[in-house]
Amino acid sequence: FYSEEGEMDFKGKGLTLNEVNPYVRSIKVLDKEFIRMRAREIRKELLQGVKKPYKKLIDVSSGDAHMAGMKPISFLRQVLAVCLYPELLHSDRFPSDVEQRAQRLLKNCEGGSLGSYSPPCGIVSIRRSVSEFISQRDGGVPSDPDNIFITSGGQDAIRCILKILVHGEGHAQTGVLMPVPSYSYFKIAVLEVGGAIVPYHLSEEQGWDMQVNELRRALQTARGHCSPRALYIINPGNPTATGHVQSRESIEEVIRFAAEEKLFLLVDEVYQQTVFGEGSAFVSYKKVLYEMGPSYSDMVELASLHSVSKGFTGECGLRCGYVEFVNLDPEVKKCAIRLFEMYLSSSITGQIALDIMTNPPGHEDPSYPIFKAESQAILETLAHNARRVQETLDSLPGVSYQPVQGSLYIFPRLHLPPRAVEQARAEGMEPDRFYCSRLLEEAGVCSTPGCDVGQREGTYHIRLCNLVPLDTMEDMLDRLNSFHPRFMQEFS
């Protein structure tokens, strides 16, 4: 076409930054990535033999149990191995319940293979396992497998639900109430679908409790500029799992508020199986809603999330979770089904992990003793580590905390000396990111600063994950013990 068109210039690309979808262009590198990226560099430097005051990094920045060295549940992995390679059946290598479970699961896959496509909302028998788990958990409250949608993890479920809920612009733009502090992903997901964030603060002084007065304040403030339609709750909380393992009374209040204000309840309950605080227990929103009776139980709309990444399974790499819808309008549900159908289901390996998380070996099964010991050990590790962190924090100057009751994290407050705050600002950093950065460089501990998850202005925090092996935790505490007083001293 040169000859046809003369010296045609097609230099310069079609797709320059200016031509990229403005939303995609606006996605910022999450600040939290700076600490993680630096941690990755340090890991490389250590491998290259660069001298540091420590031989290896300890990463307590995320809830990634297996990365931290926790062991998988044997039964789960055995069933997966047999499902993937059924020649392992009848090898006498595995307990009979492993073989039976694998055979049952394979029978429920098209063509008897994990290699076939899953039905869009998940394998029917696994949706049934999930609904039976829920019903048992909630003391018999009915659960319908048709209301269970299997997804590629909790975040994927959130993205789909938000896509259904959020629309409109200006005053009609859907507002979503979300807790502060919270993890950073949810905010991004709301912005991605064009929603408005309506932050509500958890009350640190009340053990990070969720308070209806604050919800009401947030709602009223937001009404000026958007239409709040959904309320996001994380219970047990992340990063705050103290008062925020919510009591039944607190949940009732929130449900009444949601009914009054016609808010859709989006409840992240992925930490439901890791509650260990004395006197605290997980109660699901669905159970409370059901027991409140009409016209709450038949009207308030609820989506509850769970995931194989958290809890005793900790299988982040398998990417699977579920959402249960309650009281969803039948026409809206049809829309939801069509949307989920477009997004193909979770990998079948993930779905099998979900089956086992929701339907683990029973008392009489040969795998039960080992399963029981392994899952118990994980809960005990969490409880033990939480106790040990709190003991250590007690002895550190300028640190306060709300006692931990569940979930995987502790979120102590740092009362930083003014000179530390000044120094941080001078280096262009949030004060708690400055603290975390020094903790990383000097002590080899990778953590999450409060500014990444949100906090009241002028307060500073650090999030530490408890789900690490006991010796890793002791090593981490030793490092914190020696770093923290030095840091405080330096800026006092």
Add this chain to the structure above:
Amino acid sequence: FYSEEGEMDFKGKGLTLNEVNPYVRSIKVLDKEFIRMRAREIRKELLQGVKKPYKKLIDVSSGDAHMAGMKPISFLRQVLAVCLYPELLHSDRFPSDVEQRAQRLLKNCEGGSLGSYSPPCGIVSIRRSVSEFISQRDGGVPSDPDNIFITSGGQDAIRCILKILVHGEGHAQTGVLMPVPSYSYFKIAVLEVGGAIVPYHLSEEQGWDMQVNELRRALQTARGHCSPRALYIINPGNPTATGHVQSRESIEEVIRFAAEEKLFLLVDEVYQQTVFGEGSAFVSYKKVLYEMGPSYSDMVELASLHSVSKGFTGECGLRCGYVEFVNLDPEVKKCAIRLFEMYLSSSITGQIALDIMTNPPGHEDPSYPIFKAESQAILETLAHNARRVQETLDSLPGVSYQPVQGSLYIFPRLHLPPRAVEQARAEGMEPDRFYCSRLLEEAGVCSTPGCDVGQREGTYHIRLCNLVPLDTMEDMLDRLNSFHPRFMQEFS
């Protein structure tokens, strides 16, 4: 709050259909689902003992190899089983290369476990396997692992790429050229991100070839109402894999056209490993582009897709694929990375399947003979089935077809009698859906009508998948052989 507010009415839900995001509301049940849904019902009826002229259904409506009864690649499943349950190492159960591969892969997972989160664009060593595979495939054309993004399958990759490319409204709305026929998902994905579809027809008479004149016509027509910025190509084609296993010359022409018109090339090459037609071979767009030299090789932007769901692996249930970007502007690439980071990677089990697809056992490895035999058998099954279908079609009245060269499908044309067309219209159906529906009811064969994948007006087709075991294919052909003449007779 009853007492506070009197008889407050919170009856009526917050989320009615009117309050659902209009885009989500607009997603229609895909018509193709009607045939599949009916197939599901028939399967149930058969189980309940309802009498039919057949004992079981044969499903050739999709490219789902394992559902159809094809066997997985043993090496792939063995490595996965060992990775998931490393206690299987040193059990003498598996060849040494299985153990070595599993150990190497586990070393590259955080914490040595498939249960940890994957890095956002995929495990680094697996991105390297993919780039080495590409470079080898293309006779040494360099490939950089940093340009490989691992995704949860081809559709997931398409969704992310479209999200980057598509923006604007009115005349500035991004238009995406897509082939007709094509599979239905792509169109939905373009509409989801707010793009405009610009259809271009493949030429059935020229063996479903892709012709630049037609691309130019489509582009010029579209320019009136949108801004075409991307060209979607499926090579080898789906559903048409005849002339549409493109020749080098045809690819060169298309690249010249894309350069001239500054179109981003989005090339779906997921059937690259299943080409068997005599004298036809897969040549990648990237290789041709590279060999055209500057200023094509350094300017034309390209995204090439591949997936473990297709090819000899056929692992649809593991959900994994990759995209390789070529000539992407560095700033745009940064945006892409941030977008992909938001979407967490594919499941690690899927990534391991990808590693094995792109880096299978070598000649000297103990697993090589079995691997070779298994992958060869799949290609031979495809070639054999394609030949057998064509032989059968030759003998059927009112059917023509373009000879198959690759991919998993054949797409014959049905020259339906006018009375069949009238009857279909009277029943409110597209004529080829009517045909497929009768084929399903009377012969128990589930197929895809041409109207679901697009075709020139007044023409009718049927898509049949070839990737089924030989005996299933023979059974299917027997049924077609007896159904088709009866159908033609009935309406003649």
